[in-house]
Amino acid sequence: MEKVLIIGGGGGGLILANHLPRKDFDVTVIDKDEYHYYQPWFLYVAFQGSRRKIWKPIASLLKPGIRFVKDEISEINLDERKVYGTRKTTYDYDKIIIATGTSPDPDSIPGLREIYNEYGDYHSNVQNSLKLWEHIKNFKGGTVALGQAGPVCKCPPSLLEGAFQLEEYLKKKNLKDKTKIKFFTPFPRAYPAEQMNKVVEPMVEERGIEVMTFFDVDTIDTKNKVISSIEGDSINYDLPIIVPPCKGTKIRIVPEKVKNPDRFIITDKKTMRIEGYDNAFAIGDVNTVPTSKTGVTAHLEAQVVSNLLQGVYDEFTGRINCPFDTAYGKATFVIADYENPVVPYPPTRIKHIMKMSMARIYWMTLKGQADPIFDYYFDFTNPKKLNEKYATEA
Numbered sequence: 433m434e435k436v437l438i439i440g441g442g443g444g445g446l447i448l449a450n451h452l453p454r455k456d457f458d459v460t461v462i463d464k465d466e467y468h469y470y471q472p473w474f475l476y477v478a479f480q481g482s483r484r485k486i487w488k489p490i491a492s493l494l495k496p497g498i499r500f501v502k503d504e505i506s507e508i509n510l511d512e513r514k515v516y517g518t519r520k521t522t523y524d525y526d527k528i529i530i531a532t533g534t535s536p537d538p539d540s541i542p543g544l545r546e547i548y549n550e551y552g553d554y555h556s557n558v559q560n561s562l563k564l565w566e567h568i569k570n571f572k573g574g575t576v577a578l579g580q581a582g583p584v585c586k587c588p589p590s591l592l593e594g595a596f597q598l599e600e601y602l603k604k605k606n607l608k609d610k611t612k613i614k615f616f617t618p619f620p621r622a623y624p625a626e627q628m629n630k631v632v633e634p635m636v637e638e639r640g641i642e643v644m645t646f647f648d649v650d651t652i653d654t655k656n657k658v659i660s661s662i663e664g665d666s667i668n669y670d671l672p673i674i675v676p677p678c679k680g681t682k683i684r685i686v687p688e689k690v691k692n693p694d695r696f697i698i699t700d701k702k703t704m705r706i707e708g709y710d711n712a713f714a715i716g717d718v719n720t721v722p723t724s725k726t727g728v729t730a731h732l733e734a735q736v737v738s739n740l741l742q743g744v745y746d747e748f749t750g751r752i753n754c755p756f757d758t759a760y761g762k763a764t765f766v767i768a769d770y771e772n773p774v775v776p777y778p779p780t781r782i783k784h785i786m787k788m789s790m791a792r793i794y795w796m797t798l799k800g801q802a803d804p805i806f807d808y809y810f811d812f813t814n815p816k817k818l819n820e821k822y823a824t825e826a
Contacts, residue, residue: 530712
């Protein structure tokens with residue numbers, strides 16, 4: 433029986449653990465936290481004040497026979513096949529999967545730590561999302577500066593989702609005429625992928641959201657409330673909503689060369705194998721696979737690794753399927769893969785219902801109980817077929 437060690441109790445780690453047959457694998461999941469959170473709901477905590485319970489104990493989300501250990505890992509030695517915990521515990525393995533996600537890095541930009549501590553954000557945790565909501569619900573007007581402080585970010589649609597949610601909230605509260613929303617991005621357009629930008633740019637303009645492109649945050653002067661960019665531009669703000677740069681794992685990994693300068697693990701984009709190791713994988717946000725860092729990506733990568741561990745050859749196609757709430761009861765999905773560009777998928781009410789429904793079936797998804805639904809959906813929304821459909825309609 434092969435001993436499999438999964439570092440990280442996020443979506444990718446749990447889906448992988450639950451897809452490995454107990455008769456063939458001795459599976460242990462290690463995480464420093466006891467609870468797993470449904471992270472897409474942070475958006476609604478921060479901009480709507482939602483109090484929905486979006487966490488469950490990790491142990492309760494694992495099938496019988498899978499071991500869960502609460503421990504913070506300090507070092508992973510890929511050469512010795514040893515993992516060291518801060519409780520002075522050592523774990524060995526036959527196969528290891530690193531699924532630790534990303535970490536916000538507010539200390540990489542002068543002034544951002546102060547903003548992060550005071551205002552929170554809607555990407556890192558429930559507490560920070562609630563902190564941001566307190567500022568939003570007490571906001572009486574002025575300039576809101578909303579954007580990302582680095583080029584790498586979890587869930588690319590979430591940046592504009594925040595801007596759209598904020599605009600809708602301000603309109604309901606009769607604060608729209610008293611407020612300017614300035615959306616800043618390091619990219620050349622409001623949404624990085626050109627085809628999706630064509631879909632959402634008219635909404636950005638219609639809702640009066642000012643977009644500042646090629647804005648790479650350099651420093652933040654919290655005393656004078658000014659965000660400055662490397663390019664020499666600046667934004668004066670009353671309410672800052674800033675997503676910190678995302679970095680990879682803080683765990684020390686031997687050899688160090690498997691991590692890039694931003695701490696992401698260098699990974700084969702089709703097999704999820706860590707460069708130079710046949711028995712080590714990295715899935716989800718922590719790897720360097722050239723796709724969006726989202727839960728769906730981690731889900732599909734986990735299924736590929738599950739098949740590979742069971743001796744069934746499989747490859748990750750680069751499929752992304754990011755839910756994108758455009759506010760006012762509509763949503764779309766950002767769909768693409770390695771071979772096909774992002775689909776110009778228009779927002780509809782039914783897509784919004786689908787996104788909201790995910791919050792209910794998510795816990796089933798982690799256990800593999802919703803696999804038939806997702807298999808049908810991913811086939812129905814094949815990016816090649818959808819691109820052909822919209823090309824014909826255009």
